[in-house]
Amino acid sequence: MPWSISRLVPRAAAHLLLPTLLLAGPVAHAQKAPATMMLLETGPPNARYVVPHFASGPDSLRALLSRVQRQASPALTGELFLYLELNKAGRPANAYYLRPPARPATLVARSKEAKDLANQLVAQLPAWQLAPEAAGTPDATIVLPLYFGSSAPAPLLYSDEKPVFPVPAAYSLPRGTQQPYNVKDFLQRQVRYPAEDIRNQVQGTVYAYFEVSETGAIEQRRIVGSLSPSLDAEVLRVLQSLPAALTPPRHQGRPVRVAYVLPLNFRVV
Numbered sequence: 001m002p003w004s005i006s007r008l009v010p011r012a013a014a015h016l017l018l019p020t021l022l023l024a025g026p027v028a029h030a031q032k033a034p035a036t037m038m039l040l041e042t043g044p045p046n047a048r049y050v051v052p053h054f055a056s057g058p059d060s061l062r063a064l065l066s067r068v069q070r071q072a073s074p075a076l077t078g079e080l081f082l083y084l085e086l087n088k089a090g091r092p093a094n095a096y097y098l099r100p101p102a103r104p105a106t107l108v109a110r111s112k113e114a115k116d117l118a119n120q121l122v123a124q125l126p127a128w129q130l131a132p133e134a135a136g137t138p139d140a141t142i143v144l145p146l147y148f149g150s151s152a153p154a155p156l157l158y159s160d161e162k163p164v165f166p167v168p169a170a171y172s173l174p175r176g177t178q179q180p181y182n183v184k185d186f187l188q189r190q191v192r193y194p195a196e197d198i199r200n201q202v203q204g205t206v207y208a209y210f211e212v213s214e215t216g217a218i219e220q221r222r223i224v225g226s227l228s229p230s231l232d233a234e235v236l237r238v239l240q241s242l243p244a245a246l247t248p249p250r251h252q253g254r255p256v257r258v259a260y261v262l263p264l265n266f267r268v269v
Contacts, residue, residue: 051158052086052128052140058156058251066154068121069146073113078105081207081224081261082118082144090127090140095119098143098207098225101232117146143261145209145224155211155259156251163212163245163258188264190238194230201268202228206235208262214255216245224261235264 054061078100085094095118097109108114121144130140147154167186197203207225210218221239223232239262249258 052090052130052142053158055126055129058158062154062156064124065121065144065146068117068124069148072117072146072148075111075113076108076117076146076148078108078148079224080105080109080114080146080148081209082121082146083225084122084142084144086128086130086140086142088130090130092122092125095122101223101226101229121146143207145259145261153257155257156249157259159249159251159256159258161247161250163216163249164247165245166243168241168243184262184264187238187242187262190241191234191264191266193266194228194234197228197231197266198268202231203266203268205263205265206231208235208239208264209259210239210242210262211257211259212245212249213257214248216248218242218244220259225263227266231266238264 080100081098083096083098084092085096087093097114097118100106100109128140128142142157144157145154204227205225206223206227209220209222209224211220213219221236221242223236226232248255250256
């Protein structure tokens with residue numbers, strides 16, 4: 001559950017963090033090629049985007065985030081994830097921090113320094129370029145990872161060409177389906193709602209983070225937006241089922257490392 005930067009109090013989590021993750025259906029082939037799934041949309045890996053785009057590209061966005069992080073207060077350590085709600089003009093309308101799973105990071109997220117950093121960053125962001133299909137739809141959202149004290153190169157947050165994954169052999173597509181599937185649904189179907197959380201009426205959204213490397217490997221799987229220890233553990237278990245990509249993300253024709261934040265929703269009905 002994220003916090004409002006202006007009030008730093010819990011707010012209801014949005015249903016989507018990145019655009020809908022879609023699963024492509026089986027490919028007809030004499031060799032019975034396995035079904036494949038894409039992260040961001042239907043169509044080929046270089047299909048038009050649905051993620052909000054930074055005006056001058058993902059490399060410039062990474063440079064801006066790195067500069068802001070270097071100028072941040074020494075009191076900020078570890079990592080924080082800033083959730084932005086964009087209005088229809090592509091401007092940040094609201095900003096929240098996702099609730100970290102560990103208490104020390106939670107205290108950092110609630111600090112004045114974290115609030116000041118968020119306000120500083122939002123003030124520097126130009127309008128985002130929204131996908132054509134976003135016109136006239138509810139406001140878009142995006143998450144900005146903020147890493148403090150790390151010298152490792154940060155991944156991009158989106159790319160021209162998306163990774164393509166094999167559908168795990170153990171997963172059977174629902175009978176009679178003729179449309180592409182949603183990867184979020186693919187993972188959500190495997191989640192087992194912990195009985196304790198059902199009894200306690202714990203519901204909301206858990207946010208999982210992972211990176212797809214230049215080789216297609218899935219790395220750095222972890223929870224960055226917490227709901228409860230048991231739900232966090234269940235989402236992480238499910239995330240482990242995501243296989244390495246058949247083709248890695250590419251930007252301007254070259255393989256790149258890209259970070260993704262995936263929301264999984266829990267509702268007691």
